[in-house]
Structures are given as structure tokens and as C-alpha cells.
Amino acid sequence: MARHTKQQGHLALFAANVIFGLNTPITRSIIPDILDPFVMTFLRMIGAAVLLWIASLFVKKETVPKKDILLFFFAAVFAIVLNQGSFIFGLSKTSPIDASLVITLLPIVTMLLAAIILKEPITWLKAVGVLVGASGALILILSSTQNSGSGNFIGNLFILFSVFSFGLYLTLFKNLIVRYSPLTAMKWMFLFAAILTYPMSHKALITTNFASFDTSVFLRIGYVVVLATFLTYLLIPIGQKTLLPTTVSMYNYLQPIVSSFVAIIIGMDSFGWDKMISTILVFVGVYIVTQSKSRVQLYKEKISQKKLVK
Numbered sequence: 001m002a003r004h005t006k007q008q009g010h011l012a013l014f015a016a017n018v019i020f021g022l023n024t025p026i027t028r029s030i031i032p033d034i035l036d037p038f039v040m041t042f043l044r045m046i047g048a049a050v051l052l053w054i055a056s057l058f059v060k061k062e063t064v065p066k067k068d069i070l071l072f073f074f075a076a077v078f079a080i081v082l083n084q085g086s087f088i089f090g091l092s093k094t095s096p097i098d099a100s101l102v103i104t105l106l107p108i109v110t111m112l113l114a115a116i117i118l119k120e121p122i123t124w125l126k127a128v129g130v131l132v133g134a135s136g137a138l139i140l141i142l143s144s145t146q147n148s149g150s151g152n153f154i155g156n157l158f159i160l161f162s163v164f165s166f167g168l169y170l171t172l173f174k175n176l177i178v179r180y181s182p183l184t185a186m187k188w189m190f191l192f193a194a195i196l197t198y199p200m201s202h203k204a205l206i207t208t209n210f211a212s213f214d215t216s217v218f219l220r221i222g223y224v225v226v227l228a229t230f231l232t233y234l235l236i237p238i239g240q241k242t243l244l245p246t247t248v249s250m251y252n253y254l255q256p257i258v259s260s261f262v263a264i265i266i267g268m269d270s271f272g273w274d275k276m277i278s279t280i281l282v283f284v285g286v287y288i289v290t291q292s293k294s295r296v297q298l299y300k301e302k303i304s305q306k307k308l309v310k
Contacts, residue, residue: 021258093155133285
């Protein structure tokens with residue numbers, strides 16, 4: 001299994017969240033008016049599963065014991081089924097702006113869960129970094145609300161549930177993910193996710209008239225399946241292997257930044273002080289969090305200090 005550096009982890013998370021940033025408006029453009037949210041969820045699961053298992057044929061096979069396969073099942077429930085299912089359903093009920101606003105809670109939720117489950121300390125650096133990054137995302141999102149309608153409460157609630165589910169995945173299954181290559185971990189997780197999401201999407205799936213879709217719709221579905229699911233879920237484990245859960249979740253703040261700059265490029269928005277300030281705050285926040293020390297690092301420093309005193 002290839003070892004990854006922290007730099008590779010940061011690059012992988014940066015790329016994944018840029019893709020995710022584009023995914024929100026693209027997905028919202030086809031659900032629920034063109035495609036049922038449950039159908040979109042199943043297409044993501046089955047499409048990624050097929051691509052991952054095909055890709056696994058071209059690399060060295062890793063042996064996965066039965067107990068870890070069972071753990072991958074539960075990881076799939078939290079990271080994919082509950083996370084993506086509730087996200088897509090929630091997005092179909094609310095506005096992209098409101099969805100982006102709720103998603104920015106992920107680093108805070110993950111920091112608290114990591115403190116409870118992994119006993120990772122909430123250092124001043126970590127807390128300040130999360131708040132700085134959050135303020136940058138909030139400035140951008142709130143400055144955009146004047147041009148959008150308010151989201152639906154139920155939709156926002158499902159987005160929040162999606163955030164909590166992914167935060168649990170980042171903390172509960174970190175030790176499992178670091179033991180395997182991203183391809184091995186994700187092929188099992190998406191296989192289980194596809195099986196679990198089929199029953200809830202069956203009715204909508206058999207009534208969907210795919211023949212009526214034009215090329216634009218298929219291209220958008222392709223983006224969601226291939227880039228925003230298959231590729232991103234291969235990139236995220238690289239960050240999980242080398243970085244703390246809170247740091248991984250901090251990259252979530254990039255998503256509304258990316259969405260905003262895309263809107264500027266295609267002429268739907270203009271560049272202003274809010275975009276500039278929010279971008280700076282997000283990157284500063286990520287940097288501050290990366291400087292925070294883990295529980296293991298703090299323990300080693302404590303032992304070293306005791307030895308020096310002796």
C-alpha cells in the first residue's frame with residue numbers, strides 16, 4: 001500500500017472540494033425538476049461502484065478480512081448512504097445558498113466529535129482556525145442571500161443530518177481507512193451503498209424516462225457520478241490517512257468559494273470585497289488548523305519535557 005505525504009493529503013482534499021464546489025449547483029440544476037433525488041443518489045452509488053471495481057482490476061489486490069468488510073459496510077452507511085442520500089434530498093428542497101451555509105458546520109461538528117470519540121484536544125489554534133474559516137464562508141454566503149430565495153426548513157434539516165453523518169464517518173472510521181488504499185476502501189463502501197440505496201430508489205428509477213434527456217442532462221449526471229463521486233471519494237481517503245479529521249473537514253469551506261468564483265466566470269456574479277475577504281479567511285483558517293497539534297504530538301511533547309526535567 002502506497003504511503004502518502006501530508007502535502008499529497010492537502011492537494012487531494014483541495015481538488016476534491018473544488019469538484020464538490022461545482023457539484024452543488026450542477027446537481028441542483030437537474031433535481032428535482034428533471035431527475036428524482038433518489039434516482040440521482042442511486043446513479044451516484046452504482047456508477048461509482050462499477051468504476052471502482054473496474055479500476056481495482058488493474059492494481060494489486062489487497063486482502064480484506066471479514067471483520068473489516070463489516071466495518072466498511074457501516075462506514076458506507078455513514079459516509080455515503082446517509083450523507084449523500086440526505087444531502088441530495090435536502091438540496092432538492094432548499095436553495096444552494098442555504099445548503100452551502102449548513103455545510104459550513106462540518107468542521108465544527110467534526111472537531112466536537114473528534115474530541116468526544118478520538119479524544120483529540122480542542123486546542124486554541126484549532127478552535128480559532130475553525131472559526132476564522134467559518135467566518136470567511138459565512139461572509140460569502142450571507143452576502144449572496146440577497147439574490148436568492150430562502151431555503152426550506154426540512155431541506156436544511158436534511159443537509160444538517162448529512163453533515164453530522166459525514167462527521168461521524170471521519171472520526172469513527174479513521175483507523176479503518178488508514179489501513180487500506182483509497183481504491184480498496186471505496187470499492188467496498190460503494191458496493192454496499194449501491195445495494196442499500198436501490199430499494200428506496202426502485203419506484204422512481206423504473207418510472208424515469210431516460211430517453212427524454214438531452215446531452216446536457218447526461219453530461220451533468222456524468223459530472224456528478226464520475227468526478228463528484230468516483231474521483232472525489234478516491235481523493236478524500238488520501239487526506240484522511242495523513243491529516244486530522246478536523247483538518248480534513250476544514251477543506252469543506254472551499255466549496256462555497258468555488259461556487260462563487262464559477263458564478264463570476266460565467267457572468268452570474270461579480271468580484272467584490274466579500275469574495276476577496278472570504279477567500280483569504282478560508283485559507284488562513286485552514287492554515288491555522290493545520291498548525292494545531294494532535295493528541296499524540298502533545299503526549300510526545302509531554303514525555304520529552306518530563307525526560308528533560310529528570
